[in-house]
Amino acid sequence: MADHPATPLLDTVRTPDDLRTLKPSQLRQLSDELREEVISAVGETGGHLGSGLGVVELTTAIHYVFNTPHDRLVWDVGHQCYPHKILTGRRDRIRTLRQGGGLSGFTKRSESEYDPFGAAHSSTSISASLGFAIANKLSGRPEKAIAVIGDGAMSAGMAYEAMNNAEQAGNRLIVILNDNDMSIAPPVGGLSAYLARVVSSSEYLGLRNFAKRVTRKLSPRMHKAAGKAEEYTRGMVTGGTLFEELGFYYVGPVDGHNLEHLIPVLENVRDAEQGPILVHVVTKKGKGYAPAENAADKYHGVKKFDVITGAQAKGPPGPPSYTNVFAKALIAEAERDERICAITAAMPGGTGLDKFEKGFPDRTFDVGIAEQHAVTFAAGLAAQGMRPFCAIYSTFLQRAYDQVVHDVAIQNLPVRFAIDRAGLVGADGATHAGSFDVTYLATLPNFVVMAAADEAELVHMVHTAAEHDTGPIAVRYPRGEGTGVALPETPERLQIGKGRIVREGKKVAILSLGTRLAEALKAADQLEARGLSTTVADLRFAKPLDEELIRKLLTTHEVAVTVEEAAIGGLGAHVLTMASDAGLIDAGLKLRTMRLPDRFQDQDKPEKQYEEAGLNAQHMVETVLKALRWNASGKVEGARA
Template identity: 65%
Template sequence: MTVPTGIFDVTQPRPTLDSLKSPADLRRINAHDLQQVADELRAETINAVAVTGGHLGASLGVIELTVALHYVFDTPNDKLIWDVGHQAYPHKILTGRRDRIRTLRQGGGLSGFTKRSESEYDSFGAAHSSTSISAGLGMAVARDLKGANNNVIAVIGDGAISAGMAYEAMNNAGAMGRRLIVILNDNEMSIAPPVGAMSNYLARLLSSPTFMSLRDIGKQVAEHLPTFLKDRAAKAEELARGFVTGGTLFEELGFYYVGVVDGHDLNQLVPILENVREADIGPILVHVRTQKGKGYAPAEASNDKYHGVVKFDVATGKQNKTKSAAPSYTKVFGDYLVKEAQADDRIVAITAAMPSGTGVDVFAKAFPDRAFDVGIAEQHAVTFAAGLATQGFKPFAAIYSTFLQRAYDQIVHDVALQRLPVRFAIDRAGLVGADGPTHAGSFDVTYLGCLPDFVIMAAADEVELANMVATAAAIDDRPSAFRYPRGDGIGLPLPERGQPLEIGRGRIVREGNTVALVSLGGRLAECLKAADVLAAHGISTTVADARFAKPLDHDLLNRLAKNHELLITIEEGSIGGFGSYVLQYLTDAGALDQAGFKVRSMVLPDEFIDHDSPPAMYAKAGLDANGIVSKVFAAFGQKSEPMIARSADVAVSSAFGGVSERKRRMAEALQSSGSSNGNA
């Protein structure tokens, strides 16, 4: 496909957009020029995302809506909240960040989501869904308590509004009656009749001050009618509006419903939003119909593949996806779950609105009756899985680590406390790159590990993942979880079918006798690199793959503690996880009482790490091979420069002397390599 470029060409001038440095500038232009702004903004968004990658389809779907919102409302005094935030690229361009938009999702660049520290126009940080109405209601109450008069506008997508939290917020907002505007951006779900001239006319009519006033007068008159007439009048009015708008549900929750509005027609959007801005009748929901990928043919034709994109060619729409010799971990999970399900018809798969992101789409093609997408509802997904488990089925709940956090109470009470064999396939473990800290899988080992009788595994490579799928399928007396990183495997040949692992048993990958590196999960390859560098300096290193964070392999730990002078645990998770469990065990076992034995743990630092490439993020976290080598040297009282980059310059201080014969030999080996600066 060749796409007519026109104004999509980055070299083409964008005179109207060039004149806008802030939304205040936008509000000074003639309303007739707004479509030109939208056209240029769409072209700028396409060209920017072509350079950086990111969430394209959703952003293109809200171009006109973004222009209209900033034109009608006095941002940032009026608070504009974007749910999820992945549709906020046009918003970023209009709010003074156009000069940095091609740093989107790059190290040191703009976040791919809204971020309060990035701009005063980002009223609320968001990367998980369904939070905007709750946050907006909080802001509206704060406004009223301060005696202010600004507007609060929450923009929520049709997918995000499927989550229970959105309805909790709407129920609360409706009961409070606070002035709050919710924009329902409907771009996929068939929850309303098709948009047309009549529905646009009705939406404009329903939002007009005259109609709102008449409806309010009608309610006041009805209050003085006999009860049976008042009830009938209310039901008749509700039924009539429900037939033409589909808004009965929102009205029942206490919102004044306006819709359906063509979200790409500025001639409709602007006056309706102006009417809503001036209304003072409590919470209002404006139902806007948009199209993901609007205005860019490849994205319109395949809105799923263009929801999130890598760098692409604007003229053809072809994405520059790098080919890998190894399958992604997500695909390995999907493929091997299918293999297990072929042998066991009790296996079912559950996802929370992420079938392709979790590999459940692969399972669904093979077993459509045994795959369940419950929407953006992680809490429901977990308890739904628990219900299946009570009836003898084997549910696999495939949920990103960062999203599983949303269902923690259900994991505790509905799964762990009842000891139900729900299997959690935890995708995106560890640091995830361009999506940044909101999507990092940093905490799952910590928050699951404190739950009694939970089996927790972490895959070091794709073969281990295949085996862990089989292991989880075989665990039928308690809950289990296995975690794996984003991205591709390391290229190992895959077995025909995974083999169940012995519960709580790790493996030795490389034998040594001085330093023991015990890895949990995807840092094993970096441990092996570090071991190579240490070996070059005479430091004999054992590398072990723990496989299980819980239960721990006590025999392995005892052996390593007995035969090594230094044991270091390495994991791509927060403090309180695997390393903490190992330290607790070794302390209780008395291993730390041994003279000359040291233990260290390497975890993610106690901070949220900004988006960057995964290697850069792990380097910053100190969880790459260089960081591991440095940790070994520091444990023996010695500083070192990055060993992978400079493995020749090594110096040893007198801290090595006098501890043991082995350490003296290691010090001699290190000193023999020499040093150029005495502080390697």
């Protein structure tokens, strides 16, 4: 374990109450120590690094100026909240980040009173803070609600929907725009800091209100013109016209690393009678740690790393990741077909489309954190004859479900959905688990839903999707490395709705969808050792089902078990419905379904998550034996010869 940095001042701060006893002159040292502690902790655990380092001073200033937790502080996404966790009573557990039973990598209501709203998806902070602010207003409470939202999160429409609705919150709502990449304003310097301090001061605000009262005595037209003149004049200097149009009083830009500038502005904003207010703070991702400053993308999320060199831990070389296999397969399809194009919602690296973009920049579209737009944009491309692949994590595709239904499925448009991170995701926990896509897609008419059992199957399914022009089609695949099978030189176009038999048997049938196939084969070995001949089928398709194959397996085997790394309502539910409609249930069929548990699973190592979910080979064996009424001494009843 790495040596912990010396942090004598930080050691005196357990909660923001302790922080607020410090002198302003001590906050620079505190922030420096806080930054070193974040670097040290993440070096041991891995996790999000660059974003947290960028808000160290901002975190310190907010907790110093505002009366948290009574003033509600809501972090957008929450991946930048490690400094916040250290300052709010969780430092003693900071080296358990993202581990089983440890601290979440995001904000979490059940973890601390200083986390009033849980988040791990983007662009929710203003809406939630507006809820807190209006609740305070309705109950006569004076406390503030502060939303800290990154500039990237401002690419999502939800942020603007909330801002458009925020005016009635008044001065109880403060939005802090953490601008660390978009450069939406001129570089921060002494002049802009001075202007920010002036326009947030009580003297300026009072003068502004006085001017408004005077102009109200004039004609309505002159009053409106005078107000616009004031706003646009200030907007031309500070860059805030857009936010003024949405009903916010804009302050900034402010250097988010200069506490002497930042704290007076936040104090002015805290005490202002006007509102809502947006404070534009400019920060640098990875601030104070050279490797993270120089490669913000590589140090956004990191594995364990050497604090001195910045070198991230590397495991032994293994099979290619599913993401890389998908990217390579899509590139091959695009080389054959100029109609292939790719869309991502601010995740080019995470989905592999950064590699696709190098070869096909004109056919790659990063729409920002705007999954709803991504899906409807893809629908428009498909309607005009293109072959769009919409590559989105399973958990993020949930944000665009209405567009999937209304704009794609109802119109039967051939949008291809590449669903990465399908299934459990280890350290990222419940907020990022891809548990529900089979359920929410396979219920839709016209949809084809595939699940890759290994990386070779993924190559075939990408090709199948590329060639499928009669409606929407999706392929789901997991996070992490493949199984190590050889990749096909030439992809095969799969027959829609047809599975495959991987292993022949007579008594037990395991019907697998996707990633648990290898465990199903292990279970078959264990069952064979007990004298139970076992068939293993890779169904490939959750929709349409291979009804011919399934009917054959259900009627020729004594017990059948469906297995999927997906929530209730997926493959198992569809097979049960098919069996019921066919009258097979009445015939005494022993059919069992295995799926993810009906609860949100916390972060842990993948192998522990699968054990908790009951989706390993041993669990499959136990399910079969229970259906056959076997006990420890052998079968007691219920099996046919």
